Amino acid sequence: MSNSKGPVIVITGTPGTGKSTHAQLVVDESPIPLQHINVGEWVKEKRLYEEYDEEWQSYTVDEDKLLDELEPLVTTGGVILDWHTCEMFPERWADLVVVLRCDHSKLWDRLEKRGYPLKKIQENNEAEIMQVVLDEARSSYAPEIVVELQSENTEDLETNVGRIVAWISAWKEDHS
Numbered sequence: 001m002s003n004s005k006g007p008v009i010v011i012t013g014t015p016g017t018g019k020s021t022h023a024q025l026v027v028d029e030s031p032i033p034l035q036h037i038n039v040g041e042w043v044k045e046k047r048l049y050e051e052y053d054e055e056w057q058s059y060t061v062d063e064d065k066l067l068d069e070l071e072p073l074v075t076t077g078g079v080i081l082d083w084h085t086c087e088m089f090p091e092r093w094a095d096l097v098v099v100l101r102c103d104h105s106k107l108w109d110r111l112e113k114r115g116y117p118l119k120k121i122q123e124n125n126e127a128e129i130m131q132v133v134l135d136e137a138r139s140s141y142a143p144e145i146v147v148e149l150q151s152e153n154t155e156d157l158e159t160n161v162g163r164i165v166a167w168i169s170a171w172k173e174d175h176s
């Protein structure tokens with residue numbers, strides 16, 4: 001949703017693909033001040049969930065509450081929404097949707113290091129192989145705003161951040 005304060009960028013991808021790392025670097029290098037919203041953390045901090053699922057060690061998000069919390073920030077603009085799913089957001093919200101991808105064996109190592117239970121590692125790994133998040137993004141947003149980027153090493157990271165920052169600079173030019 002484009003407005004005076006800045007664009008709304010969704011950075012999505014399977015857990016461990018590098019969303020938070022990318023979002024933080026983009027904030028640091030952006031020519032426009034941006035707020036990084038780690039939606040998963042928000043859900044926990046602001047208790048925007050219905051229940052905690054012990055077996056999967058994850059929260060069942062209260063969608064209505066979450067969207068109500070995010071709406072004013074998105075309307076003001078200048079935000080990065082960082083979450084492992086993107087189909088819950090209204091289509092009109094996003095100006096750019098970045099889907100991060102990672103080789104599944106690398107992803108496995110990252111999630112193992114994070115201390116995820118085996119079941120959760122397997123579930124996420126399978127989702128990455130099946131490109132669940134990419135398909136979700138493609139079916140939820142116009143194809144021209146969805147960008148798939150590999151995130152396997154620091155070179156990828158630098159290139160991706162550079163591309164996103166260049167996109168923000170172009171947005172700034174268009175809106176000045």
Ligand SMILES: Nc1ncnc2c1ncn2[C@@H]1O[C@H](COP(=O)(O)OP(=O)(O)O)[C@@H](O)[C@H]1O
Nearest residue numbers: 015016017018019020021110151152153154157
């Ligand atoms: N492109 C990359 N190159 C090297 N390490 C990466 C890359 N992307 C992510 N990582 C590492 O993988 C781990 C998970 O990254 P993170 O940004 O927390 O993922 P997400 O927010 O998608 O769950 C971190 O240790 C991070 O340093």
